Amino acid sequence: MIDLQGYGPRLLEGALVTVELAVLSLILAVILGLLTASAKLSRNRLIHAIGTLYTTLVRGVPDLVLMMLLFYGGQIGINMLTDQLYYAFDIDIFININAFVAGVITIGLIFGAYMGETFRGAFQAVEEGQMEAARAYGMSPLLAFRRVRFPLMMRHALPGIGNNWMVLLKTTALVSIIGLTDMVRVAAEATKATHEPFMFMIPVALIYLLIATLSEWGFAKLTKRYNTGFGESSEWNN
C-alpha cells in the first residue's frame, strides 16, 4: 500500500538534513537576534541605524528572494573577488558556498531580524532592580548576564522564540529550491519521476507536523521551567 519505490532511505536522509539546517539556522538566528536587540537598544545612532536597516530589509523582502540573492549572487560575488585576487596577486583560492551553507546563512539572517524584535522586548522587560542587585553583590557583568539577566529575559523571550522556530521550520523547505537535497527536494524528485505526488508529499507533510508537535511539547516544558517561581503571574501572560 505504501510503496515508497526505493525513495524511503533518501527521504529519511533528507529529513535529517532539514533538522540539521533548522537547528543550525536557529543558533545563528539567536546570536544575530541578541546582537540586533543590543544594537536597537544602543544609544549610538549609527549602530541603531544599522540595526533598523537590517530588520527593515529582512522584513520587507521575501525569504526566497533573499535566498536566491545570497546563493546565486554569492557565487558570482565570490568569483569576482577571487578573480581580482588572481589577477592582482596571483593567488588562486577556491571558496565553495554550497546550498546548505547558503541556507543556514540566509535563514539565520532572516530570523535573526525577527529574533531581534523578540529579544528587544525581552531585554526591556527585565526590571533594572534585578541587575542593580546583581551589581550590588559584586557580580562581574558577565556573571550578572549569565545568572540574572539571561534567565529572566528568557522567560519573556520564550514565546517569541517558539513562534519564530515554528516559522523557521517551515522556511527550511525553501532551501530545496536552490538545490539542497532535503526531504522536500527528494519528495519533489520522486513525484516527478513516479507521478505519485500524494505518496511522497503526504509523508513529508506528516514529518513536518511531527517535528512541529514535538517542538510545541518541548517549548511547553521550557516555558514551565523558566516560569518557576513566578506562580500566578505567568498565567496572565498566556
Add this chain to the structure above:
Amino acid sequence: MNKWITSALLVGAVFSGSISSQAMAQDESKDAIRLGIDVPYEPFVVRNADGDLEGFEIDLGNELCARANLECSWVEQSWDGIIPGLLARKYDAILSSMAITPERERQVMFSLPYYNTPSVWITARDRDIDIDDKESLKGLSVGVQRGTIRDVYVTQEYGDVLDINRYGSSQDVVNDLKSGRLDLTFEDFPIANDAIDFRKEDSPYKQLGDSIKTPTAIFGKGAAMAFRQRDKELAAKFDKAICEVYADGTYDKLMDQYFDYDLSVRPSEQDCAE
C-alpha cells in the same frame, strides 16, 4: 562575548565548504578535473535506479579524460546555474550539451563541438496546430527549459503569442507535456526522441513543422565543452582528445550505441592541426 561567538560561527559556516589554496605549479601526476553536468538529459545523461549517472556524455567524457590523461569526476548542477557554477569554480569544465552561442562565448571558452542537433516542436497527435501561422497560436501554452537556446528562440519569436512556461529541467517539461498541461513543447531533438518518443509508430505525440537549426546566433554551432576563459591549456587538452576520439572511431562506436541518427560534428583538418 556574543560578538566573538558570532564571528567564529559565521567564519566557520562560510568556510565549512572547502578552502584549498592551489599551488600554481602543475605536478606530473594525473590532474583531477571536475566536470559539471545537468541531470537528467536523455540520452546524454540519466540517473539510473542505483543513483549513478550514465549516458552518452558520461561515456564520452570518461573517454576524453582518459585520452587527456586526466582524472575526471562529475558534479551535478542544475542548468540555470551551470555557467555561474563554472565561474565560481565548483567544477573545471562543463560537458552538458551546451551550444556554442555568441552570448555564451562572452562568458566562457568553448572546445571543439562534439555534436549538433536541431530542435523540434512537439504536440499531441490529435491536435491540429499550424506552427507557421503565428496568429492561430494565440493563447496556446509551450514548455521550454529555462536558459536554453530554445528558451531564447521561443521568447524572441513567439513571446507575444504563446504562453511560455519555463522549467528548471528537461524532465519537468516532458512531465507537464505528458500530464496534459502544455499544448506544445519546443525541445532538443534527442529529448523529443528518447523522452517523448515521438518517432514511434503509435506515439501519442507528433512533430510540427520542420526541425529548426537557424538562426545560428541563437542556436549556435553545436554542443561543446565550456571552460573558464583563462584555462586555455585545459581546453587545448580536450580539443586534442576530441580530435583523437573522432579519428580512431571511438566516437562513432559510442554514437551508434545511443543514437540511430548521426549527430556528429567532425572537426576539419585545420581544427585538429593545432
Add this chain to the structure above:
Amino acid sequence: MEQLNGWFTELLSGNAIFTANTLSFYWSGLVTTVQLVFLSLLIGVILAVPLAIGRGSKRRWIKLPIYAYTYVFRGTPLLIQLYLVYYGVVFFDGIQDSIFWVVFKQAFFPALIAFTLNTAAYTTEIFHGAIKNTAKGEIEAARAYGMSRKLMMRRIILPSAFRRALPAYGNEVIFMLHASAVASVVTIMDLTGAAYYVYARFYAPFDAFIFVALVYLCLTFSIMFTFRQLEKRLLAHLRPRGV
C-alpha cells in the same frame, strides 16, 4: 507624452539588462503577484469568517475538523501544499476531459487554491483568537438586551473582533505577499519568476534580485502604511488620549 516615452526608452536602452523588454517582464510579474495575493487573501477571508465562528463552537463535530484543518495547513510548509495541489490536480479522474481543464491546467489556479487554503487557515485562527478575546462586558450587555446568539455575533462580536484582528491580519497580508514568491517554482511568472528569468538569461543575479527586492520592499511598505492608517481610524478608541 511622446517625448517622455522617447526619453525613457533611450534611458533604458543604454542598459544591457534593464531594457524595456525586461522591465515589461517585471511589470507582468508584478501584475501576476498582485492578482494572486489579492485573490487568495479575499477568498481566504470569506472562508475564514464562518470557519472561525465554527472553530469556537461547543459542538465537537464542528470544532474538531476545523481545528484539524488549521493545524495541518499552519503546520506544514506552503511549498508542500503547493506541490500537492499542482501535481495532484491532474489525478482527479475526468478532470482532463472536463471543461474546467482549460482553466485548471494553467499553473495560476493550483497556486491560487493552495495559497487560499493556506491563508484561510491562518486567518481563521486570527479571527478565532479575536472573537475569543471579546470583552465579557460586551457579551453580557448584548445578552441583557435579549439578543439571540446569531444577532449578537453579527452586530457585536464580529465587528469588534475584526478591529481587534487588524494588526495580526496586517502581518498575515505581508506574510502572504512574501510567501507568494514560491509560485515561481511552478512556472508562474510572478515577480520572483521574472527576476529568476532575468538571472538565468543574463547571468546577473545582483541586478535581477536586488531590483525585485526593491519592488517587494515598496509593496510591503504600502501595505504597512495602509494598515497603519486603518488601525488609526478603526482602533482609535484604543489610542492613548491626546494623541
